[in-house]
Amino acid sequence: MAAAAHLPTFSALPIVQAPMAGGAANPRLAAAVAAAGGFGFLAAGYKTPEAMYEEIRQLRDQSTRPFGVNVFMPQLPATDPSAVAVYAEQLAGEEAWYGVPLGDPEAGGLDDAYDAKVAILLEDPVPVVSFTFGCPARRVLDAFRKAGTYTVVTVTTVAEARAAEAAGADALCVQGVEAGGHRGTHRDDPLLDGTGDGLLALLPQVREAVALPLFAAGGLMRGGQVAAVLAAGADAAQLGTAFLVCPESGASPLHKQALTDPVFTRTEMTRAFSGRPARALVNRFVREHGRYAPPGYPQVHHLTAPLRRAAAAAGDAQGMALWAGQGHRLAREESAGRLVELLAEEMRAAQGAGA
Template identity: 40%
Template sequence: MNFGKPDDVDWRTSTMNLDTALCRLFHIRYPIFLAGMAGGPGTVKLAAAVSNAGGLGILGSAYMTPEVLRAAIRELRKLTNAPFGVNLFSIQTVDDNSRTEEVQRELNEIRKILDIPLVQGDQVQSPEYFEQQFAVLIEEQVPVISTAFGVLPTHMMKQAKSHGIRIVTMATTVQEALLAEQAGSDAIVAQGSEAGGHRGTFDISSRPMGANIGTMALVPQMVDQVGIPVIAAGGIMDGRGLVAALALGAEGVQMGTRFLTSIESGAHEAYQKILLSSNEESTTITNAFSGRPARGVKNAFIENWDKRGIEPLKFPTQNTATRDIRNAASRQNNPDFMSLWAGQGLRMLTAGQSAASIVEETVRQAQTILLNTVH
């Protein structure tokens, strides 16, 4: 993006309005996506608020039953007439119970701390909703499907495209971005290592903690190699981050952590309190909660698990095995044993701010920087 003083007034006007190719492709006013935050923090109200404010609200649906997902989409449509998206985990899941008994013994030590029932046995059964969830998205004609952990399978990609649905794929390396483009994705989220929540790395078999390339390094390399819009994610919390992403060649940004303490957030009150008292050194990447690497605030669960030196079960088996612990911690208002997913920009969080206000503030700050630059 050229920040030199332009002679073309129309260029200047569109720049001040942040009207990038991403906006035109997804029919949104501002190049700001809400990250699809599954498991509670990303509510229907939050997604609708971001869409109504001119961004693209994305609903994290990975753990929703098909019935709950359908109801959520219909509720979302009641709250906004603007485009929105739904995020899925594009991964075929099979429980691996080869070490379940061993892991449950370790988890029982944590259950004793929370005073909840111990778990005996060597079998865990995780629900598998992916195919049914996708069917719901087709039936409900959602405008955008976003995926983590990989691209949509070929038959799903073709079906979504035939219905005019836009596809966004999260990628953590240039090679993943190329695979996403070849598969037919309309845009790619370049997820830098600063990003909160699960790493979008496609294959973690040779790198258990996922690919961890910083946003500043990842975005321009990805932009240089693909011909579709790149959306920067990871550590972006305000208009400064948006302008920096545009300067690196991205067409927009995706923000998740920034909205965790918003009025519309579904994050537990104790979770939000921890976030607001944390800083850039507070998070770590762990696979202890789910079996896949994710960035979150360090707490007693992570520390206890790391001390025991045991490998977690594979995703989603570990996630299912730890669910009772996370649920009990929420009921007890105990953040020590919650999964406190968050990125590294925690000092820039604010309390009690609406999602619309966050979008507007981000846009206003970016416009001010751009205006000062072109003048």
């Protein structure tokens, strides 16, 4: 294998704020992280192309530092559409409880406006574009390279890493099973539910298999963990849950509070909210519906969206998708800038102790 490539210098610190879809990642958070020396991301997932472009414009108004935009790859149709209909019947009680109808499973389509978003990002390039739920075709990655955009593909296995390298990705985001939110698998295989390597087991395997720069993601909450993944072969550490509780984060106050609320004792990988495996705090909704939720992303996401919005409006965290990594109890209510400073101090202390 060729020597590993070097990650371009996008930020002073190897600390990356994860592109958390659903509103948590926003221009204010990305700008604050960048101002402190980290690297900020926007999340295009679930947004219209116009909304994505507006957030890019807002971030450019707030910061002159490099940033990234994360895009969801198009999905295959549900393998069993009837299973989504059966799940809708399972959720009838939630409709009555929250007083809202279920969403239309087909309302948002399967591609999350992928082509339109790619077209915008090629016409008005940003420094970095990352992809989740698959790897773009080589022609797309080549087009971004020609536009001067650095591309990152999320991977969860060595096979996915090799495929993304072969397709022409510039770097990989290696996601361990500890990570909060959706598993970034390239193929949604129900036989793999509940499986997956932890970050410190997966990262060295990927490091030996490919020569690309690596971002490490999965339950990272402290600077000592950042130092550990750098020592294990990563070029940067990507943190999501750690930034969720920051005042700049767009996560709801209920979601922020739940991360350290002793009511929520553990996380679990569940399809209950979206039809794709995602790590969330175990609440009533997960307990009652997780076992019945079928593979069917984004149909199940669209189906449950009104329920989740109604739960948030009612102040009911038991009905919300409380995405969280396994390290959620280590969340610190600090500003994003101060959190980056703390992570950097802890990282340097750990690196010094190991020298």
